[in-house]
Amino acid sequence: MTRTTEKRPVLTNVRRGDVQRWTRTLIPTTREAPADAELPSHILLTRAGFIRRVGAGIYDYLPLAWRSLTRISQIVREEMNAAGASEMLMPALTPIELLRETGRDVEYGDLLFTVTDRHGRVAALGPTHEEILTELMRGSITSYKQLPLNLYQIQTKFRDEFRPRAGLLRCREFIMKDAYSFSLDIEGPGGLNEQYDAMYRAYDKIFARCGLDFTVVEAQSGPIGGSASHEFMVNAPSGEDRILRCPESGYAANVEKCEIGERPWSFQGEPAGALENVHTPNMPGIAAVVGALGIMPAQMLKTVVFEAIGNAEGDAPQWILAVVRGDHDVNEGKVRDAAGVSIVLADEKEAKAAGFAIGYVSPRVIESMAGCLLVVDPDAAQGGVAWATGADEFSYHVKGFNWSRDLGQKLTDPRYVKVADVRNARAGDPSPRARGARLVEQRGIEVGHIFKLGTKYSEAMGFTVLDKDQKRRAVTMGCYGIGISRTLAACVEMSHDDAGIIWPAAVAPYHVLITLMKPDIAEHAELAGRLADELSAAGVDVLIDDRKERPGVKFKDADLIGIPIRLTIGEKSLQAGGVEFAIRREGTRKGEIVAVEAVPQHCLDRLT
């Protein structure tokens, strides 16, 4: 018996679209959302039958979700490949020994999922893959001539988050694209900077193609310094991350990283009144004190005690005291940079034992305690203000504090007092890049993160190559991540209305939904099939709602799952001369009548 197979060209520039019927796939829509869902993406993806929660931070991706995830992955692939990267796949199981080589078994700590096999060997479920790939590379690459190289994979990642939440936005198991670049140098052709810039551009294209409205922000820089790390943030009010942006210069950064522009300061200024003790029992917090004293938080000084760690030798300060205005938040990274030493928030018991009245500490404590360095934020370094602050005695605060009167000579000695930007930026602060401009704040969902790793992993794992001068050198690495499943959720956060999801065409599970009002009528069903075939031939993916449901149910579900174009076939539309054509983005109501012959082209015109 011979069998004939349809011949399809191996090389084709038009992909044939898929045609699926609602009754032949699984789309379990529900009227109500699970009680614990709060964010639009969580509620709508669940209600529309895209995802189902299996455990804390663990989800099924149902057929519709998987189709969209596949589309996002494909966009990522195309742009990564175009940027010269090569896809591969690494195991999810990472032998714990590999993580020990770089110390990340400890660094990751409880965030690491581990499994023990029958022989008692321990492996981690990969949270990221620097070690596995670096190990592969050190066995395969021995010459600088084999560099640069950029390898990536799209794979499920595991992180035992303390608190998974927000549906797909913070899971314990999630899909991520992670890429790693390897270069001999930082500068020059083939160097890390070139690789990094290529990834930056690729990410820009990827998220634009996904139809996302996003902001690229500077993030905490890696070991190389400068603007060595960027986060790609989808602009959404429900985002977990706060970002700040200068409307004039285009500068944008996350809260941890954001610099603040020049702010005038001076410790000089006449005292406005005497220093006065006030009894404030059980009020270590700003909020309570403000209420008791009848003042604003901006009139208080907050003093946060950090402990210097590492090589504290000689007369190096042991305690770093950060002073900010009462309505500001201390930024630990900035305090570290200003102090020039590694620091950690002081343990309350230790600090109390050392003599700090934690909760009631003031700048004056440097008069009585040795080994202290005061780093004062410019907004707190104001001599003309009668400050309220702690009394360095439990249950007491002071009013009328004046810097130059109440602090001795140490105030002008840089060994004891420094003035520097040590607080988190916030809306309204001066821009660090444009004189006179003010920062604005918005919220974002981090969908991509690129950063320059340098030689951290290659050195730890002994990945070196011989260069031109036959010198052995550690390879310079970059690391580039995209949260694929998080991007799916971000699309929904960004694009939805009260009725449901509104998919950007590029990531929609199907491009066209054909709603059959009466699937029993053969001519209607045939027409749907014929239109679907024509659209499919043009590369369009079509879902046919062939359920025997009431019109209301079908329309509500159509709005909910958010396919970009809805074609409605029914007696009314045919009598009116064709099928009803509606764009989901333009609302949830009736569309226009389009003649049957014109429908495929009409769809193509509106999909681009």
Added chain:
RNA sequence: CGGGGUGUAGCGCAGCUUGGUUAGCGCGUCUGACUGGGGGUCAGAAGGUCGGAGGUUCGAAUCCUCUCACCCCGACCA
């Protein structure tokens, strides 16, 4: 890890304080009829070891102990 809370049908919930027929309600599901362009109406039906274990009691969804799972707030977070 600290604080708060919830586990009862596929989903959303009531019942628990004060133990006592056969554990209810809405949505969904199934059957039939009427309907037929925005979650329709009527009639009927199926579906539960009340998270689990132990205890108190003549009797436990309800009280007690332990345990597991999950959620919210906070701290933490390439």
